[in-house]
Amino acid sequence: MPITSWKVGAGNTAYAMPSTLDPRLIADLRAMRRVVVFTGAGMSAESGIPTFRDRLSGLWAHTDPMEIATPWAFRADPQRVWDWHVLLAGAVCTAAPNAGHAAIAALEQAGLEVTVITQNIDDLHRRAGSREVIELHGNLLRLTSFVDEEAAFAAASPTICRVCDGYAVWEHCDPWAERGDLAAIGLRAGPVPRCPGCGALLRPDVVWFGEPLAVDAIEAAWNAVDRCEALIAVGASLEVEPAASLPWRALARGARVIEVNPAPTALAAECHAAIRGAAAEVLPELFARIWPTRC
Ligand SMILES: [Zn+2]
Structure with a gap:
């Protein structure tokens, strides 16, 4: 040095x-x-x-983060993108x-x-x-909804989901859902969860490649x-x-x-x-x- x-x-x-x-x-x-x-x-x-840009080991060793940490990858295969983030979160949670x-x-x-x-x-x-x-x-470690804005605005009555703040279709919203219901959902193995308010798929609240x-x-x-x-x-x-x-x-x-x-x-x-x-x-x-x- x-x-x-x-x-x-x-x-x-x-x-x-x-x-x-x-x-x-x-x-x-x-x-x-x-x-x-x-x-x-x-x-x-x-x-x-591992940084967001590093390749993970094991099953994902051949997966390029720039291909899977994107909105396009999530739209095409949400479960695969979710599973990749679950593994990344595992490495984060065990680190100090x-x-x-x-x-x-x-x-x-x-x-x-x-x-x-x-x-x-x-x-x-x-x-x-x-x-x-x-x-x-x-x-x-925080989740937000994956918002398909085109679909929401194409609907007759787009609104803002008061649980996830995303664009939503009013008819799909649960008036009884609370913000705390979203906070209680974690990034863990299993099916991709949905917003308790509007039903939108949830994703990690990170800036993916290609996003501002x-x-x-x-x-x-x-x-x-x-x-x-x-x-x-x-x-x-x-x-x-x-x-x-x-x-x-x-x-x-x-x-x-x-x-x-x-x-x-x-x-x-x-x-x-x-x-x-x-x-x-x-x-x-x-x-x-x-x-x-x-x-
Ligand atoms: Zn929502």
């Missing part, structure tokens, strides 16, 4: 370790209270979680948050205003104790980035827009930006400090150095 000194300016891709960060940067960061931690697949990799997740949660509990913006769907930030979490790609991010999630992320004084990008490849531009937006707004990543990205050359390393190792040390009285 290359360990060199503090970066001195834009265009310099030298890497620092927490122990070699410029004292002036440390002093600046120590005074800051509004922090965004932006995390990608590298954050969860150390918890042993790592020391990096814990360090982020501890910052929030110590009184800093921390917003986590994550591309991960594994719920590990919440399980570690973080409360302000914006999930850009959704949450594997949820507008409210990306707007919440922009708002958090615009308000933050410091942004720490952790294990994000920064290849997928619009999420990839969040650190650049923070830089343009004058925030201090630090990258923690085992692999170099374009951000390393432009941010205030780039640390090459794994989140579980770097974050506890980094936070203890910046906010020693809080870690």
Whole structure:
């Protein structure tokens, strides 16, 4: 691992370790209270979680996620897509948050205003104790209805299902169903369940390939980035827009930006400090150095 000194300016891709960060940067960061931690697949990799883009093992070893985690695949064969997600959820549920997740949660509990913006769907930030979490790609363990909007609007009386918030056909809705009935249904082996309110097939509430991010999630992320004084990008490849531009937006707004990543990205050359390393190792040390009285 290359360990060199503090970066001195834009265009310099030298890497620092927490122990070699410029004292002036440390002093600046120590005074800051509004922090965004932006995390990608590298954050969860150390918890042993396959990313949404990894192939699963066993029966599914030859299945390309980009072919099965799509709305088209679900429309063609909902049970097959459901079964694939059940296996992925099994890997997620047996994994535990790592020391990096814990360090982020501890910052929030110590009184800093921390917003986590994550591309991960594994719920590990919440399980570690973080409360302000914006999930850009959704949450594997939460379900939503699969809405065939064309069919709903082609019907005589389309409405919004008050259980799943999806477009529904009024005649099909159960007036007695409650939102809690949906929350009680989990991602587990068996037939694909249906919304108790409108009868629509249920699916994991994640952003599949070919689907746009949820507008409210990306707007919440922009708002958090615009308000933050410091942004720490952790294990994000920064290849997928619009999420990839969040650190650049923070830089343009004058925030201090630090990258923690085992692999170099374009951000390393432009941010205030780039640390090459794994989140579980770097974050506890980094936070203890910046906010020693809080870690
Ligand atoms: Zn519904």
